Amino acid sequence: MVADRRTKFKVVLVGDGGTGKTTYIHRILEGVFIKDYVATCGARVYQINFNTNYGFQLEFDVWDTAGQELKSMLSDAYYINSDAAMIFFDVTSKVTFVNVPNWLRRIQAVCCGDKHIPIVLCGNKVDCSNRKVKEQFIARSLKSGITMYVEISAKTNYNFELPFLALARKLTGIDNLTFVSNLNLKPADIPIDIKSIEESNRIMVELQNARDI
Template sequence: TFIKKILDGIFITEYNATCGADVSLVNFSTNYGIDLTFEVWDTAGQELKSKLSDAYYIGAHAAMIFYDVTSSITYTNFPHWQRRIVDVCFGETQIPIILCGNKVDCSNRKVKEKMIARTLKSGNLMYTEISAKTNYNFEMPFLALARKLTGKDDLTFVSNLNLKPADLPIDPKSVEDSNKFMQELAAVSENINLQDDE
């Protein structure tokens, strides 16, 4: 899984074995001289089958939801995850949620810009694209959430995570396609906002 790519993460798999989640501590040093630690609960979707499903979300400060850009069915599950998180976590303040499109190293993309743009408009959401296989944009979900949680848009990580080697290098065309997709997504999102304002 995504989180298992980190070599120097502290994996506390027994921490919540009764719920079936892998819990990891992921540390980052920042340009502000402070260290940030994310306690990451990787549920792998198991909460759907668990009677303790709300326990996965209670006390969360942020959420990452992943889908496979080559599989529209994984994307159609997103509203369920978002709704569960919103129902359990949103009190007086909304927690930030980042939607992560994985497998951008693959060429057969099925999820289109308009689908994502409409989803992003529906809530307190951010979006990024990654490739767990190639380590492309690996830190972006953490960085986006760190900026949102600290309120510091110029926050950066000063040291890279110690990642396991990529299974394969990312093809420059895949990077170009992902960047183009992100630009088109921004344009489609802007167009949807303009239409809604009319």
């Protein structure tokens, strides 16, 4: 490990209420030591650590809105000095996706300045059969500063590490970085069916390929 490598990062977690942000974080933290505190602006901050295949540990201080998404605007203190961000929406709720550009603009206005921080867009609840947000709508958002799109399911643990892994690779500059021996997840509440997994994987691959053209 290079002595001066950064291993601690601030990640802001945003998105409309009910999109599963806090559920996702608690799912990841289930069964491990949870270190959290209430920041001065009212957000709850969770420390999430990942061991890597390079022998060092990454520490993410994840700032959750703690219900403040119900307000018209979060305090700038929530966003300042962020190294990365995740934007959540519910694939079964169009209105939560319509608000994604608003969250993105807010992140870029406060966080970015002269730098561009990595931002992962997370489509949650892909275990549900009544999907409303189609891939063509998601594709448009990927042209506006989103680093990667990931489909997840907090209920089934589907792709649970992928948002953090995408951020970790961007923040460290190590494309083949992986997480090892990290999480003791609570068993999935429900099994995700194979058809949903195949459809979700297809969407992610096609959207990523479209970005690379």
